[in-house]
Amino acid sequence: MEWIQQLINGISLGSIYALIALGYTMVYGIIKLINFAHGDVFMVGSFIGFYSITVFGLSFFPALILSMVACALFGVIIERIAYKRLRNATRIAALITAIGVSLLIEYGVIYIRGAQPEAYPDIFSNKTFSILGAQISMQSILILSVSVVLMILLQFIVHKTKTGKAMRAVSHDVDAAKLMGINVDNTISATFAIGSALAGAAGVIFGVYYTKIDPLMGVIPGLKAFVAAVLGGIGIIPGAMVGGLVLGVVETIVSALGFSLWRDAVAFIILILILIFRPSGIFGKNTREKV
Amino acid sequence: MKKSKQFWPFIIVAVLVYVVVQVLISTGMMNQFYSNTLIFIAINIILAVSLHLVIGITGQFSIGHAGFLAVGAYISAIITMKLQLPFVVAIIVGGVVAALAGLIVGIPSLRLKGDYLAIATLGFAEIIRIVFLNIDYVGGAAGMQVSHLTTWTYAFVCLFITVLVIVNFTNSRHGIAAISVREDEIASDAMGINTTYYKVVAFAIGSFFAGVAGALYSHNFYIIQPGQFGFLKSFDILIFVVLGGLGSLSGAILSAILLTVVSTYLQGYPETRMIIYSLVLIIVMLYRPKGLMGTMEITDYFKLWRTPKGGGQHGK
Numbered sequence: 001m002e003w004i005q006q007l008i009n010g011i012s013l014g015s016i017y018a019l020i021a022l023g024y025t026m027v028y029g030i031i032k033l034i035n036f037a038h039g040d041v042f043m044v045g046s047f048i049g050f051y052s053i054t055v056f057g058l059s060f061f062p063a064l065i066l067s068m069v070a071c072a073l074f075g076v077i078i079e080r081i082a083y084k085r086l087r088n089a090t091r092i093a094a095l096i097t098a099i100g101v102s103l104l105i106e107y108g109v110i111y112i113r114g115a116q117p118e119a120y121p122d123i124f125s126n127k128t129f130s131i132l133g134a135q136i137s138m139q140s141i142l143i144l145s146v147s148v149v150l151m152i153l154l155q156f157i158v159h160k161t162k163t164g165k166a167m168r169a170v171s172h173d174v175d176a177a178k179l180m181g182i183n184v185d186n187t188i189s190a191t192f193a194i195g196s197a198l199a200g201a202a203g204v205i206f207g208v209y210y211t212k213i214d215p216l217m218g219v220i221p222g223l224k225a226f227v228a229a230v231l232g233g234i235g236i237i238p239g240a241m242v243g244g245l246v247l248g249v250v251e252t253i254v255s256a257l258g259f260s261l262w263r264d265a266v267a268f269i270i271l272i273l274i275l276i277f278r279p280s281g282i283f284g285k286n287t288r289e290k291v
Numbered sequence: 292m293k294k295s296k297q298f299w300p301f302i303i304v305a306v307l308v309y310v311v312v313q314v315l316i317s318t319g320m321m322n323q324f325y326s327n328t329l330i331f332i333a334i335n336i337i338l339a340v341s342l343h344l345v346i347g348i349t350g351q352f353s354i355g356h357a358g359f360l361a362v363g364a365y366i367s368a369i370i371t372m373k374l375q376l377p378f379v380v381a382i383i384v385g386g387v388v389a390a391l392a393g394l395i396v397g398i399p400s401l402r403l404k405g406d407y408l409a410i411a412t413l414g415f416a417e418i419i420r421i422v423f424l425n426i427d428y429v430g431g432a433a434g435m436q437v438s439h440l441t442t443w444t445y446a447f448v449c450l451f452i453t454v455l456v457i458v459n460f461t462n463s464r465h466g467i468a469a470i471s472v473r474e475d476e477i478a479s480d481a482m483g484i485n486t487t488y489y490k491v492v493a494f495a496i497g498s499f500f501a502g503v504a505g506a507l508y509s510h511n512f513y514i515i516q517p518g519q520f521g522f523l524k525s526f527d528i529l530i531f532v533v534l535g536g537l538g539s540l541s542g543a544i545l546s547a548i549l550l551t552v553v554s555t556y557l558q559g560y561p562e563t564r565m566i567i568y569s570l571v572l573i574i575v576m577l578y579r580p581k582g583l584m585g586t587m588e589i590t591d592y593f594k595l596w597r598t599p600k601g602g603g604q605h606g607k
Contacts, residue, residue: 034406034409034410082573082577085577086576086577089576089580090580091405091406092352092405092406092537093576093580094576095352095405095406095409096529096533096572096576097572097573097576097577099354099526099529099572100569100570100571100572100573100576101569101573102569103526103565103568103569103572104566104569104570104573106565107562107565107566107569108566110562111562111563111566115562219522223413223417226410227414230410261421261424261425262421262425264417264421265417265418265421265422268414268415268417268418269414269418271410271411271414272399272400272411272414272415272418275400275403275407275410275411276399276400276402276403279403279407
């Protein structure tokens with residue numbers, strides 16, 4: 001029964017990765033930029049959730065929504081200030097800028113509030129259910145249900161709304177989308193808003209589940225979520241979900257086998273194997289390079 | 292050959308700088324703080340120049356340079372501390388092992404391009420760091436004690452050799468082949484250049500000198516820990532190259548000197564330092580994406596200055 005327990009832990013961790021990976025994959029799909037600052041939006045979301053629970057006394061769901069809205073705005077601001085000018089720049093210039101933005105957010109937050117970690121308040125009782133002999137905590141159920149709801153919502157937005165249609169069109173071909181009368185700038189901003197809102201939600205959930213947050217918490221989950229996005233096939237939304245879950249489960253299994261110090265290395269080993277043997281990811285199609 | 296004319300002035304300047312600083316240090320006119328800063332500048336220049344070869348000359352965007360620095364630092368520390376061999380051996384072996392690590396990393400990952408390559412090198416650097424973290428022989432997370440052996444002489448000789456080798460490599464036909472890979476990989480492939488070979492060679496040479504810098508680095512600090520070689524260290528090296536100009540050796544050297552001095556004075560305020568670094572990076576990329584000096588070298592400016600009608604070799 002130990003294994004069911006570990007599997008559930010893995011899925012909980014994986015759904016956090018998946019929520020962050022969705023933002024990476026959407027942004028990459030639309031402007032071909034690895035948004036390094038995405039992990040830091042996740043961190044900012046976590047802190048907004050923390051302050052709205054402790055300072056404003058909100059309960060979990062209002063805090064979650066507040067954090068999502070604030071992160072959506074934050075993401076759009078980042079895009080407008082830093083990335084918009086780089087649409088036609090080289091990929092390397094965009095990547096370096098993204099690294100710069102990421103460090104600016106991290107150290108800006110440290111500058112404002114200090115580097116000390118913060119303990120998330122206990123908003124859910126530590127009630128556990130036992131299913132098939134495995135102990136499942138309220139938090140796990142919460143993480144899973146929130147992420148499933150958000151992913152369904154995302155699928156709905158992408159496939160059933162006009163914005164979603166525009167997003168798919170822009171990611172397919174920017175110039176043709178422009179000719180069809182789609183406002184490309186607004187669509188890109190909407191993508192950043194949605195991706196950042198998901199990262200904000202992931203931040204709050206992460207805080208509730210792991211209880212400790214600090215200004216540099218976004219770096220490693222951000223990188224791993226990127227691995228998850230690459231694993232599933234970057235630019236493909238269902239790929240990010242599957243990739244996140246797979247990565248979470250694999251990491252938990254590695255820890256459960258007693259190699260917890262190697263846990264971080266596993267993600268990167270997976271990344272390198274994927275990049276070498278199947279760079280388009282699990283769900284990706286091979287594209288031919290044109291001269 | 293025009294380039295050979297620059298060779299002797301370069302040697303003379305180098306010897307002069309070395310002698311002046313050495314005299315100042317040995318007569319005690321320069322205190323510990325300044326001589327340490329100079330050693331640190333030399334190490335950073337070696338790192339900047341070695342990454343310049345990979346990013347600036349060959350155009351392969353690697354953000355995992357700290358991994359090779361870590362290899363050099365740990366291997367050289369093992370050689371001096373555990374095997375009790377002299378420091379010179381440690382520097383050479385550190386460099387060679389780092390170059391081997393560069394080959395192992397480079398051969399599979401240099402098939403990738405652009406941002407995928409960046410992420411793969413970042414991943415490899417993290418793996419290297421985690422490997423050292425898990426080896427008890429080198430102290431694991433607690434780190435490893437290393438005696439202080441790096442002196443100005445060692446640092447300067449290594450710096451001199453690094454710059455000499457990289458300048459000569461860049462000006463050789465191999466270097467020109469590497470530049471053609473940077474400019475257009477497909478075109479240079481079509482011209483019959485073995486692009487993979489040059490990418491791997493440049494990567495291995497860059498890793499070798501990163502390993503040399505690692506040997507100097509570890510013997511300058513009394514203790515090395517895996518935490519010192521994380522992503523932030525790679526980023527510190529990257530900013531030297533980006534700020535100086537992607538493709539400019541003298542730009543990389545100048546920005547390494549400038550940023551080392553700045554960060555020495557901001558040592559007490561690490562957050563401020565990182566905020567300044569990140570703002571510099573963003574602003575340079577937004578307003579001058581080719582870096583301060585672009586692909587120009589400092590000697591090109593002298594030529595432009597002498598022939599004001601723009602007879603410089605690189606045009607512009």
